[in-house]
Amino acid sequence: MLFEAAGRPLELRDLPDPEPGPGEVLVDVRACAVCRTDLHILDGDLTEPKLPLVPGHQVVGTVATVGDGVREPVPGDLVGVAWLGRTCGTCAYCASGRENLCPDARFTGYDLDGGYADRLVADARSCLPVPAGFEPVEAAPLLCAGLIGYRALRFTGDARRVGLYGFGNAARLVTQVALHQGRELVAFTRPGDSETQRLALERGCVWAGDSTQAPPEPLDAAIVFAAVGDLVPLALAAVAPGGSVVCAEIHMSDIPSFAYDLLWRERVLRSVANLTRADGVELLALAAEIPLRTDPVVFPLALANDAVAAARAGGATTPVLVPG
Numbered sequence: 001m002l003f004e005a006a007g008r009p010l011e012l013r014d015l016p017d018p019e020p021g022p023g024e025v026l027v028d029v030r031a032c033a034v035c036r037t038d039l040h041i042l043d044g045d046l047t048e049p050k051l052p053l054v055p056g057h058q059v060v061g062t063v064a065t066v067g068d069g070v071r072e073p074v075p076g077d078l079v080g081v082a083w084l085g086r087t088c089g090t091c092a093y094c095a096s097g098r099e100n101l102c103p104d105a106r107f108t109g110y111d112l113d114g115g116y117a118d119r120l121v122a123d124a125r126s127c128l129p130v131p132a133g134f135e136p137v138e139a140a141p142l143l144c145a146g147l148i149g150y151r152a153l154r155f156t157g158d159a160r161r162v163g164l165y166g167f168g169n170a171a172r173l174v175t176q177v178a179l180h181q182g183r184e185l186v187a188f189t190r191p192g193d194s195e196t197q198r199l200a201l202e203r204g205c206v207w208a209g210d211s212t213q214a215p216p217e218p219l220d221a222a223i224v225f226a227a228v229g230d231l232v233p234l235a236l237a238a239v240a241p242g243g244s245v246v247c248a249e250i251h252m253s254d255i256p257s258f259a260y261d262l263l264w265r266e267r268v269l270r271s272v273a274n275l276t277r278a279d280g281v282e283l284l285a286l287a288a289e290i291p292l293r294t295d296p297v298v299f300p301l302a303l304a305n306d307a308v309a310a311a312r313a314g315g316a317t318t319p320v321l322v323p324g
């Protein structure tokens with residue numbers, strides 16, 4: 001399904017099979033989840049995609065063939081291909097396990113053709129092992145929302161009482177991991193969104209309320225999943241001294257100025273950028289063990305435009321494209 005220009009629907013096209021070069025693998029796509037970032041690409045908010053482009057960066061598939069020099073993965077392996085498609089491997093960030101900050105990173109379904117397809121070529125080093133028994137359509141939604149959420153949760157350290165601002169896909173996935181780790185969760189939604197608040201309680205949060213409300217007790221940490229800068233001072237006000245506020249969105253509206261008092265006493269404010277391979281390996285193993293419920297809704301690949309519309313409409317499920 002090809003993206004040719006912002007604002008235009010995806011077009012079903014028959015393209016020649018891509019060939020894996022040295023260090024690359026050819027993957028038969030089994031499932032590709034639709035991410036909100038895909039919408040930003042299709043709408044032209046992210047302005048420099050490869051064109052024409054096959055979108056999709058939450059891909060699970062089976063390795064078909066491997067290029068020169070590839071030892072792992074091997075044909076038949078089930079792998080995940082995520083947003084961080086390729087890194088230089090030699091810069092200071094890559095050398096220190098922070099390849100998510102590599103200045104030469106290339107992104108799947110943006111700089112590189114992605115998973116809205118039958119097949120794609122991926123860098124062998126970026127392929128994540130998907131544990132046996134994990135259904136591809138269940139695993140695919142983890143590869144972006146799940147990973148970003150997992151990295152954000154990791155940055156809250158050993159915080160016991162964690163607040164979630166926004167309760168979309170990523171927050172719902174993080175909720176399951178955090179509860180598995182024995183943490184206590186509270187959820188904040190758009191003021192008056194009682195439906196999402198009810199969902200949060202149903203999914204195990206001990207309290208859910210409006211983002212403008214204070215939590216019943218100060219938080220040890222908060223994760224801001226909504227792209228709303230106004231939430232940052234509210235989240236800082238809700239965390240206890242020494243607590244962290246982690247922003248999990250790629251884009252966020254401006255953060256209003258706030259009194260230094262909100263940051264004082266060793267509160268930490270930070271962002272999360274992409275994900276590392278280590279995050280992916282850890283989360284997929286943990287997800288299979290818990291097991292994580294990802295709420296996929298399957299669409300045939302040819303109906304990608306409908307899947308995109310479903311992602312735009314939001315809700316408590318994730319559209320997943322399945323070829324064939």
Ligand SMILES: [Zn+2]
Nearest residue numbers: 088091094102
């Ligand atoms: Zn690098």
Ligand SMILES: [Zn+2]
Nearest residue numbers: 035037144145
């Ligand atoms: Zn994504």
